[in-house]
Every structure is written in C-alpha cells, then in structure tokens.
Amino acid sequence: MLIQIDHGCDRPVYLQIADQVKRDVALGRVAEGDRLPTVRELSSRLVINPNTIAKAYRELEHQGIIITRPGSGSYIAQGSSRLSEAVREKLIREQIDRLMVEAIHMQIDRRQLFGWIEEALAKFKFPEKGAGDGEDRG
Incomplete structure (x- = not known):
C-alpha cells in the first residue's frame, strides 16, 4: 500500500491517510483480511507522528473499513461499512x-x-x- 501525504493540502494528514486506505480498498488494491502496516511502520515510512497514524486508523475503524486485533494488528474488514x-x-x-x-x-x-x-x-x-x-x- 502506497500512501502519500500532501503537506500543502488543507485536509488533515490523518484524513489523507484514511482517504487513501479507502481508495485502495475501492480500487481492489487491498482485499478483505489484508493486514495494514503497524502504526510504527507507517509512521516511520511517512515520517509523521505515530499519533497521526493511530488517529487515521481509529477513523477507519469507526467507519467499519478496518478492524484492529490487539496484539495482532489492523486488517481490512470483512463486508461493507458498519454505517447505516x-x-x-x-x-x-x-x-x-x-x-x-x-x-x-x-x-x-x-x-x-x-x-x-x-x-x-x-x-x-x-x-x-x-x-x-x-x-x-x-
């Protein structure tokens, strides 16, 4: 998964990350059950604060796009969004x-x-x- 941050963009970085994960799911670049990079891995790769990555992952989890298994990592969720x-x-x-x-x-x-x-x-x-x-x- 390739995530690029546009620091000149008005959109918050955590939402840019969430948008790109959702885009990769929509394009079929990542599939249900695929593991996301850890917060630490992605933070290191993008050279941004780990709290920003964690916030993006929380947003994705709230939207039902990913699930997080403690001690195991974050994965693309099975099925559609939990939103009504x-x-x-x-x-x-x-x-x-x-x-x-x-x-x-x-x-x-x-x-x-x-x-x-x-x-x-x-x-x-x-x-x-x-x-x-x-x-x-x-």
Whole structure:
C-alpha cells in the first residue's frame, strides 16, 4: 500500500491517510483480511507522528473499513461499512453536492463531468448487489 501525504493540502494528514486506505480498498488494491502496516511502520515510512497514524486508523475503524486485533494488528474488514444505509447515503450525497459545486465553479461542461464519472465508475470496484449498479435506471 502506497500512501502519500500532501503537506500543502488543507485536509488533515490523518484524513489523507484514511482517504487513501479507502481508495485502495475501492480500487481492489487491498482485499478483505489484508493486514495494514503497524502504526510504527507507517509512521516511520511517512515520517509523521505515530499519533497521526493511530488517529487515521481509529477513523477507519469507526467507519467499519478496518478492524484492529490487539496484539495482532489492523486488517481490512470483512463486508461493507458498519454505517447505516441512511448515513452512507447522506455522506455520499454530500460528496456529490461538493463535486457539483466545484464543477460549476470551474465551468466544467455537464457532458465532460458525466464522462469523467463514467470513467471513474469503470475504474473502481463496486460491491456486487445487482440493484446498485445503475443498469436498471433509464
């Protein structure tokens, strides 16, 4: 797992780490049950405070992305997020709204934005549920 920190970014470092772990899961780069680097290993590799790594791992655990086994380490969790469907929908809709605001401010053409979204949909690994793939909407 390759994690890169952008110290010039407004987003807190612990959230950058959490975002990148979630991205690797979504892209299929890490699988359920895979072990994450220890706090000490990742802290040393990224040259940042171990408390920052621990905070990122706590955030990921809170979201149901990872599980931590005392004395054993942190692992990618089995199954989906523990967040309720209503909470997941709310969080995703908020992200979509932020994306739309940015696209409008950057004067991105609607068709171009949809094209980029289609490319992203093809690139990422989605859970196989049937109803959630958008194919039945027209």
